[in-house]
Amino acid sequence: MIPLSHFMLISAALFCIGLYAVLTKRNAIQVLIGIEFMINAAILNFVAFGRLDKLAGGGQMFALFAIVLAAAGVAVALAIILNVYKHFKTINPEKIDSLKN
Amino acid sequence: MNIEQIVFYFFAALTLISAFLVVNIQNLVRSIFLFFVTIFSLAVMFVFALADFIAVTQVVIYVGGVLVLMLFAFMLSNKELLSGLRDASESFKIGHFFGLFICLGLFILLYSAISSADIINLPWVKASHAIGQNDNTIYQIGIHTMTRYLLPFEVVSVFLLMALIGAAHLARKEKGS
Numbered sequence: 001m002i003p004l005s006h007f008m009l010i011s012a013a014l015f016c017i018g019l020y021a022v023l024t025k026r027n028a029i030q031v032l033i034g035i036e037f038m039i040n041a042a043i044l045n046f047v048a049f050g051r052l053d054k055l056a057g058g059g060q061m062f063a064l065f066a067i068v069l070a071a072a073g074v075a076v077a078l079a080i081i082l083n084v085y086k087h088f089k090t091i092n093p094e095k096i097d098s099l100k101n
Numbered sequence: 102m103n104i105e106q107i108v109f110y111f112f113a114a115l116t117l118i119s120a121f122l123v124v125n126i127q128n129l130v131r132s133i134f135l136f137f138v139t140i141f142s143l144a145v146m147f148v149f150a151l152a153d154f155i156a157v158t159q160v161v162i163y164v165g166g167v168l169v170l171m172l173f174a175f176m177l178s179n180k181e182l183l184s185g186l187r188d189a190s191e192s193f194k195i196g197h198f199f200g201l202f203i204c205l206g207l208f209i210l211l212y213s214a215i216s217s218a219d220i221i222n223l224p225w226v227k228a229s230h231a232i233g234q235n236d237n238t239i240y241q242i243g244i245h246t247m248t249r250y251l252l253p254f255e256v257v258s259v260f261l262l263m264a265l266i267g268a269a270h271l272a273r274k275e276k277g278s
Contacts, residue, residue: 002109002149004220010113010146012211014120016204021124023200029129029175033136036167037120040143043159047150054230057245060238063147063155065257067162072264074167078174079271085178 007048015041028081028091032074039070105149112145133171137164151232154239 014037021034043063050059085091119138126132140163147156220226232238246254 002106004226005215005218006109006113007146007150008215008220009212010116012208012215013117014143015211016208017117017120017124019207020200020204023203024197025124027129029171029178030124030132032171033123033132036136037123037139040140043155044143044146044150047147047152047155050152050232051150052226052229052231054232054236054241056249057238057241058250060152060155060242061245061250061253063152064158064242065253067155067158068257068261071162071166072261074170075268076264076271078170079268081174082177083271091178 004048004052007044011041011044011048014038014044026092026094028084028093029078031093032077032081035077036070036074039066043067043070109146109149112142116142116146129175130172133168133175136171137168140164140168151234151236151238154242 018034018037018041021037022031025031025034043066046059046063046066048059050057050061050063053059081091084096088096090096116139119135119142123132123135123139126135141160144156144159147153147159
């Protein structure tokens with residue numbers, strides 16, 4: 001049995017790597033990958049604690065729901081990124097600084 | 102140290118190293134393919150948490166859906182990206198420094214919290230029923246989906262329909278152009 005705290009340490013490190021990507025990257029797709037890392041760190045915690053929850057199964061069920069929500073979020077975010085690229089000709093988040101009108 | 106621990110820590114190291122490389126590598130196509138390595142080794146760690154169905158779902162959804170979508174969007178928005186990467190890399194050093202500072206601070210905070218929590222000896226962890234290695238978790242997940250977690254399941258299905266319509270609406274061609 002792998003101890004629970006090791007799962008939590010790995011997910012903490014993964015969350016921090018994702019946060020670094022979100023804070024510093026200048027490409028919207030890499031920012032999106034950073035968000036995916038943070039979501040996956042949360043899912044790893046869900047699954048690691050779900051091992052202790054045999055009767056209700058809450059950890060594994062909500063890990064499934066979180067994976068589905070992450071995939072839907074990626075689809076919508078990539079559609080937005082493509083529209084932004086069509087309009088601004090760049091996907092650098094620091095250069096996208098005007099709203100409609 | 103038995104074989105289970107060796108495999109687990111190998112894939113844990115692979116996850117963290119490949120995630121670090123995804124964030125730091127210059128070539129964006131390589132970074133997206135390394136993202137696949139990270140996702141796959143995360144799925145291996147889900148198996149070690151006795152959640153095999155979640156691991157399979159992770160591989161199917163991320164490799165089949167998300168990775169292809171990301172490559173697709175990347176190829177469609179790539180024209181002057183690589184040339185713009187070089188000259189902009191000097192002027193954001195200070196932002197990188199603050200980002201690194203925030204992330205390291207958060208990691209130290211989380212590390213101290215996890216190491217001081219002593220999770221194994223918490224009362225609700227001791228009282229819980231752990232999943233055994235011979236339990237059929239896929240069977241349990243099927244029953245739970247249709248009984249205890251029926252409402253979140255329906256909400257997720259409506260949400261997926263909304264995301265489908267929204268993404269198709271966002272990505273459609275304008276009438277004039």
